[in-house]
Amino acid sequence: MEFDLFSGEKRFNLDGPDNRSTWSDECRIIYRNKRQFRGGSVMVWGIILPDGYAHPKKIDGTLTAQKFIILSSRVIPKLDGEFGPEKYRF
Numbered sequence: 001m002e003f004d005l006f007s008g009e010k011r012f013n014l015d016g017p018d019n020r021s022t023w024s025d026e027c028r029i030i031y032r033n034k035r036q037f038r039g040g041s042v043m044v045w046g047i048i049l050p051d052g053y054a055h056p057k058k059i060d061g062t063l064t065a066q067k068f069i070i071l072s073s074r075v076i077p078k079l080d081g082e083f084g085p086e087k088y089r090f
Contacts, residue, residue: 002086002089
């Protein structure tokens with residue numbers, strides 16, 4: 001049985017969402033809600049396997065193409081060992 005594997009990344013802000021803007025028709029002004037406490041954020045990359053098991057990995061900084069290639073080169077041999085190289089598409 002062949003199956004597809006997907007991966008993705010997500011940044012979680014520890015003090016709320018990124019810059020939110022609202023428009024006021026009465027004043028014709030854009031209000032910007034800024035972060036109050038600079039709580040930081042955590043970048044996570046992960047892959048979910050067909051059995052529902054997720055493999056999250058904390059990323060330092062932003063996920064660049066170079067970091068993704070390094071992550072993929074570490075994950076693919078493990079997937080090959082667990083499922084066989086011809087059983088999935090990544």
